[in-house]
Amino acid sequence: MIKYNLVCKKCNKFFDSWFSSSKEYEKLKKLKHINCYNCNSLEVEKSLMSPNIINSKNKKLQEKNKQFDYVKKTLKEYQKFIKDNFKYVGKNFAYEARSIHYKNKKKIKGGIYGNASREELKELREEGIETETIPWINEKDN
Numbered sequence: 001m002i003k004y005n006l007v008c009k010k011c012n013k014f015f016d017s018w019f020s021s022s023k024e025y026e027k028l029k030k031l032k033h034i035n036c037y038n039c040n041s042l043e044v045e046k047s048l049m050s051p052n053i054i055n056s057k058n059k060k061l062q063e064k065n066k067q068f069d070y071v072k073k074t075l076k077e078y079q080k081f082i083k084d085n086f087k088y089v090g091k092n093f094a095y096e097a098r099s100i101h102y103k104n105k106k107k108i109k110g111g112i113y114g115n116a117s118r119e120e121l122k123e124l125r126e127e128g129i130e131t132e133t134i135p136w137i138n139e140k141d142n
């Protein structure tokens with residue numbers, strides 16, 4: 001026995017029907033013995049409903065992945081820009097940020113970037129030192 005999901009082209013109703021084999025289905029179809037349970041139309045076909053649903057789900061997933069790749073790519077470009085234009089100070093970020101702010105160092109073009117704890121960032125903000133936090137992707141995390 002084989003179960004087909006059928007669709008009526010006239011009224012767009014979906015319904016399941018059992019056949020002993022796919023050959024039987026073809027035979028009955030040729031003999032016009034398969035009709036719609038709803039409107040009796042003979043314009044009944046095997047439905048592609050299920051695969052379509054799977055495809056549309058996959059498409060959504062693909063779309064999401066595409067968006068994620070795009071965000072990742074954008075972030076990486078952003079990171080590259082920062083690496084090219086800013087001086088990396090690592091864990092000394094808070095210290096360096098203060099020395100730029102208070103000593104008005106003009107040596108460093110563009111600024112600095114590095115790591116700081118949430119606490120340090122809060123302190124900097126309270127002292128009126130503007131910092132920006134961006135998500136950072138490590139090359140290894142690809």
Ligand SMILES: [Zn+2]
Pocket residue numbers: 008009010011012013036037038039040041
């Ligand atoms: Zn119908």
